Amino acid sequence: MNLKLYVYFFLALTIISSCKTKKPATIVNNSPKVYKTQIDSLLDIVKIKDTVRLADSAGTAIPSEFVATVNFNLRKPNYVIIHHTAQDSAKQTLNTFTLARTQVSAHYVVSRDGKVYHMLNDYLRSWHAGVSKWGSVTDMNSCSIGIELDNNGVQPFQDAQVKSLILLLAKLKKAYNIPTANFIGHSDIAPGRKTDPSAYFPWKTLAKSGFGYWSDDVLELAPETFDYVAALRIIGYDTSNLPAAIKAFKLHFIQNDVSSQLTQLDLNVLFNVAKKY
The missing domain is CATH 3.40.80.10 (Peptidoglycan recognition protein-like)
Structure with missing residues (x-):
């Protein structure tokens, strides 16, 4: 059984309990019925106890068997x-x-x-x-x-x-x-x-309130050797399109200026924020 099927099995356990509610669901575009249909389709998948099928370069089957583990839980959002x-x-x-x-x-x-x-x-x-x-x-x-x-x-x-x-x-x-x-x-x-x-x-x-970071009120001057591209990457930004990454950073942490140019203030904020990651 592949990892994807394990995941569906974990999800099903939570879904079954979450669907047992006394409060009626709001009906929009017949969504409760369609939602249930989607859940049922996942349950059908997790009921499968099949093993992975592998073969070597000569086409010879590799022995495999499904043995259920007892050590697992649900994957969680991060x-x-x-x-x-x-x-x-x-x-x-x-x-x-x-x-x-x-x-x-x-x-x-x-x-x-x-x-x-x-x-x-x-x-x-x-x-x-x-x-x-x-x-x-x-x-x-x-x-x-x-x-x-x-x-x-x-x-x-x-x-x-x-x-x-x-x-x-x-x-x-x-x-x-x-x-x-x-x-x-x-x-x-x-x-x-x-x-x-x-x-x-x-x-x-x-x-x-503890959801995300923000720059300190008093900012340290970013050093002349400050690598702002590396700092953006440290925070998490995809810098393959650097102007877009700069704009995204400023949209979040500067807000009153969302151009693709970094001022000295922007560099100071970036330097400060990156140190929190």
Whole structure:
């Protein structure tokens, strides 16, 4: 049995318990029925107890056998990726995430008034990150929780929304022991392709609560020998497109200037932030 089947088995254990709830699910585009169908398909996979089939260069089969281990548990998310919906309302986003043709989803949606919609079991792989990279991780969907904030991308976030987000992040951080550094934005992992959660997002407020890092109020001058490209990589940015990486960094940590040029202040902030990683 290959590793993928083990993973599905682990997921199924959690899914079975999570689906047993007294609170009725909100029905959007017949989503509860489709959700159950998807879960059933995963359960069918994890019931398979087949072994891997291998053969050498001469075509001779390699002996193999499935022997069930008793030492395992669920895989858990290690990152939280924050997005804005770029849509007009939470209702519109719920509709988008419950249509198969859109091929996009998130674990949570937080509305402007602070209501939290849980759309997918935390252990399941949501389709929120897309083509992305952070450090050496090239499949962020497989190791992260995606949170969408109801915001069109050109307006400040609501206080009630931020309050609910912080409470949700606290719960997730404790439940999965997510490191402080691993609360990041979509723009961080997809430089040049995404700009959410936008320059309006209160990263400093989140950092004060232990979700992500922020620069200190008093900054040390970056040395003349400071390698800013290496510093961006230390934080996690993909520098294969350096101007895009710089913009992504500034969108997160500078916010009032998101050009691809680094001022002395920007270098000081980068130097300060990189030392926290």
